Amino acid sequence: MTADQRVPLVAMHGITKRFGAIEALVDVDLHVHAHEVVALVGDNGAGKSTLAKMISGVLQPDAGMIEIGGEEVALPSPQAAHALGVATVFQDLALCDNLDVTANLYLGRELRSRFARDDGRMEESARRVLRELKSRIPSARTPLRNLSAGQRQAVAIARTLIGNPRIIVLDEPTGALSVAHTAEVLTHVQRLRDLGLGVILISHNMNDVRAVADRIEVLRHGRNNGTFDAATASYEDVLAAITGAVPLGRRTSSRHIAG
Amino acid sequence: MTTDLNTVPAMPPGERARVPLSQRLQGLGGNTRQYGIFGALVVIILLFQVLTDGKLLLANNVASLFQQNAYVMILAIGMVMVIVAGHIDLSVGSVVAFVGGVVAVSIRDLDVPWVLAILIGLALGALVGAWQGFWIAYVGIPAFIVTLGGMLLFRGLALVIVGETVAGLPASFISISKGSLPNALGFVSNADVVTLLVGTLAFVGLLVSQLRARRSLRKHNLHMEASGLFVAKLVLVAAGIAILTVILSFSAGGTPIVLVLVGVLVVVYSFVMGRTVFGRHVYAIGGNRAAATLSGVNTRKVDFWIFVNIGVLAAVAAVVTTARAGAAIAAAGQNYELDAIAACFIGGAAVTGGVGRVAGAIVGALIMGVLNMGLSIMAVDPAWQMAIKGLVLLLAVAFDLINKRRAGS
Numbered sequence: 001m002t003a004d005q006r007v008p009l010v011a012m013h014g015i016t017k018r019f020g021a022i023e024a025l026v027d028v029d030l031h032v033h034a035h036e037v038v039a040l041v042g043d044n045g046a047g048k049s050t051l052a053k054m055i056s057g058v059l060q061p062d063a064g065m066i067e068i069g070g071e072e073v074a075l076p077s078p079q080a081a082h083a084l085g086v087a088t089v090f091q092d093l094a095l096c097d098n099l100d101v102t103a104n105l106y107l108g109r110e111l112r113s114r115f116a117r118d119d120g121r122m123e124e125s126a127r128r129v130l131r132e133l134k135s136r137i138p139s140a141r142t143p144l145r146n147l148s149a150g151q152r153q154a155v156a157i158a159r160t161l162i163g164n165p166r167i168i169v170l171d172e173p174t175g176a177l178s179v180a181h182t183a184e185v186l187t188h189v190q191r192l193r194d195l196g197l198g199v200i201l202i203s204h205n206m207n208d209v210r211a212v213a214d215r216i217e218v219l220r221h222g223r224n225n226g227t228f229d230a231a232t233a234s235y236e237d238v239l240a241a242i243t244g245a246v247p248l249g250r251r252t253s254s255r256h257i258a259g
Numbered sequence: 260m261t262t263d264l265n266t267v268p269a270m271p272p273g274e275r276a277r278v279p280l281s282q283r284l285q286g287l288g289g290n291t292r293q294y295g296i297f298g299a300l301v302v303i304i305l306l307f308q309v310l311t312d313g314k315l316l317l318a319n320n321v322a323s324l325f326q327q328n329a330y331v332m333i334l335a336i337g338m339v340m341v342i343v344a345g346h347i348d349l350s351v352g353s354v355v356a357f358v359g360g361v362v363a364v365s366i367r368d369l370d371v372p373w374v375l376a377i378l379i380g381l382a383l384g385a386l387v388g389a390w391q392g393f394w395i396a397y398v399g400i401p402a403f404i405v406t407l408g409g410m411l412l413f414r415g416l417a418l419v420i421v422g423e424t425v426a427g428l429p430a431s432f433i434s435i436s437k438g439s440l441p442n443a444l445g446f447v448s449n450a451d452v453v454t455l456l457v458g459t460l461a462f463v464g465l466l467v468s469q470l471r472a473r474r475s476l477r478k479h480n481l482h483m484e485a486s487g488l489f490v491a492k493l494v495l496v497a498a499g500i501a502i503l504t505v506i507l508s509f510s511a512g513g514t515p516i517v518l519v520l521v522g523v524l525v526v527v528y529s530f531v532m533g534r535t536v537f538g539r540h541v542y543a544i545g546g547n548r549a550a551a552t553l554s555g556v557n558t559r560k561v562d563f564w565i566f567v568n569i570g571v572l573a574a575v576a577a578v579v580t581t582a583r584a585g586a587a588i589a590a591a592g593q594n595y596e597l598d599a600i601a602a603c604f605i606g607g608a609a610v611t612g613g614v615g616r617v618a619g620a621i622v623g624a625l626i627m628g629v630l631n632m633g634l635s636i637m638a639v640d641p642a643w644q645m646a647i648k649g650l651v652l653l654l655a656v657a658f659d660l661i662n663k664r665r666a667g668s
Contacts (some may be wrong), residue, residue, distance in 0.1 A: 035520040077557060094553035096546035098613035099539075107543055108555030120479035139482070 007070040008033050009167050009198040014065035018052055024050045025222045032198040038147040039213035040202045043242055047222040048202045052169050057081030087160035088169040097145040102126040104144055105159050105178045133188050149180025157188045167198045174208050186212050220244055278322055296607055296622050303626055307633030314636050318510035323412040328628035329517035334599035335620035336528045337569030342564050345545045346402035346614030350409030351573045355592030356417035358383050358577035363425040363587030373432040381574045388570020418589045426586035436583035439512025458504025458510035462497055495515035529617045545612030585613050605655040
């Protein structure tokens with residue numbers, strides 16, 4: 001649908017994944033450009049998280065091809081994906097309550113000086129990243145346990161910006177948040193786009209999706225089931241694609257919506 | 260749309276004047292537990308100084324306070340790392356007996372030079388640690404079980420090796436625990452000059468490291484504590500070191516060798532835990548093991564090395580214990596694990612892991628040591644001493660929990 005002719009940051013072609021007899025994904029295509037937020041929506045079990053985990057290197061496809069920056073790549077591990085510029089915020093936040101913001105941002109990839117950690121340099125760039133996100137975190141030295149749920153999510157998102165990524169994958173970033181915190185997180189997602197990154201946003205919440213996404217990709221039973229321009233798509237059309245209902249048939253769709 | 264895009268930036272540059280007071284106090288609050296435990300030590304020292312009519316701080320008593328408690332401090336350093344990572348080690352007492360037995364037998368029966376025997380002991384400690392670390396880190400058996408097994412296993416091996424007391428160890432070996440630095444520079448009105456020099460060096464070293472840390476903060480334009488507070492802290496520490504140094508310089512021997520050993524270990528391990536990537540990973544594992552793994556921390560490797568490390572430190576404690584007794588016995592190190600664990604928890608380590616510091620564990624060990632010595636000078640029945648120490652442990656942890664709960668809500 002998009003008239004963008006540039007090389008996409010990520011392009012996935014014909015992705016297929018089976019878990020035993022279950023076909024989680026069948027011949028799925030997805031592409032994301034720079035400066036673009038693509039929402040991946042679908043009912044529970046539609047394959048959203050499975051697809052995201054392949055971009056993050058957590059899972060590997062049985063068939064299909066992944067291109068990053070126009071070149072075919074293999075993503076055997078999260079580290080490999082990270083090295084290629086893919087950063088992921090997992091659904092269950094990977095943060096340590098007892099460490100401060102800087103320590104969490106750099107966990108697992110600490111900067112070193114001669115003998116020790118280079119805490120000064122880490123804190124300096126932690127503050128820069130937090131500033132770029134315009135997050136409301138009081139200090140880079142605040143322990144995580146003193147932050148609100150929204151602020152913690154901001155730290156998780158800021159964490160993706162360490163190491164200059166190109167693609168950010170957010171798996172249900174607003175899942176357990178209050179309305180106010182959700183709004184805060186969504187502004188962070190917009191800033192990621194403003195920074196020129198490609199964002200893949202997985203969400204159940206159509207309001208969130210319509211607020212920040214440029215494009216909506218629907219998955220249903222592990223297959224592509226429609227692409228929508230977020231600015232113009234109607235709520236009913238997207239919902240129909242998610243549930244597989246005919247747009248007019250409200251009676252048939254009602255039992256699917258609950259989730 | 261959703262919200263305004265002009266929320267407050269995280270940290271405006273030139274922040275220092277703008278940091279709100281509440282936040283400054285909060286920053287201070289992070290350290291209150293640490294200050295609290297130091298305060299408790301000072302209060303207990305003063306209390307027993309009064310109760311013992313000034314005998315507690317007599318020069319020779321202070322020297323033997325360190326000689327008697329060196330093993331707890333050495334074990335507590337290793338134990339605090341184990342506890343921070345969310346584990347426990349119940350085997351160190353038995354490892355002390357086992358390694359001490361091997362060292363003593365090597366020296367007396369196999370005619371191994373004592374320096375070499377100590378190296379053998381340290382290697383054996385590392386091996387013991389690697390054995391337990393393997394089961395914990397790579398097989399995934401809880402440390403409680405593995406080290407409970409180790410407690411029996413190594414006590415049994417100690418009994419096998421040390422059938423009867425292995426005595427008659429060389430004087431130079433024994434002086435590790437009982438000896439002091441030689442009074443090579445003479446005396447100034449009865450004060451040992453070497454001790455005064457060591458104290459001065461300790462303070463200068465501390466001063467330099469603090470100033471360097473501060474300079475690094477300034478270089479990166481980061482927030483520093485107010486210079487008044489910084490100077491006040493340094494003055495307090497200087498006073499503490501000065502008092503200890505002067506008292507020790509009047510003791511029979513001057514500076515106990517084990518005090519130097521413990522001092523070096525404290526500096527090294529404070530650095531490891533506070534300033535290295537490994538230390539950061541130990542805290543991360545204790546805070547949220549799953550998150551650490553997802554973030555790319557090699558949690559198994561960290562777990563493994565934590566136990567190798569406490570194995571080596573248990574071997575150091577074994578050398579100190581054997582030297583102090585002048586002999587190896589199979590019952591050596593009985594309950595040492597409990598002493599070390601108590602020191603860690605009194606020193607502010609969290610039972611759930613993720614929290615605890617080397618300095619805290621040392622202070623915790625000193626609190627127990629001062630209690631022991633004070634009660635002994637007062638000739639309190641050992642049965643009551645034990646009861647009192649039990650209550651102190653309970654109250655210290657209760658106090659800590661209540662404090663945390665208040666701060667948390």
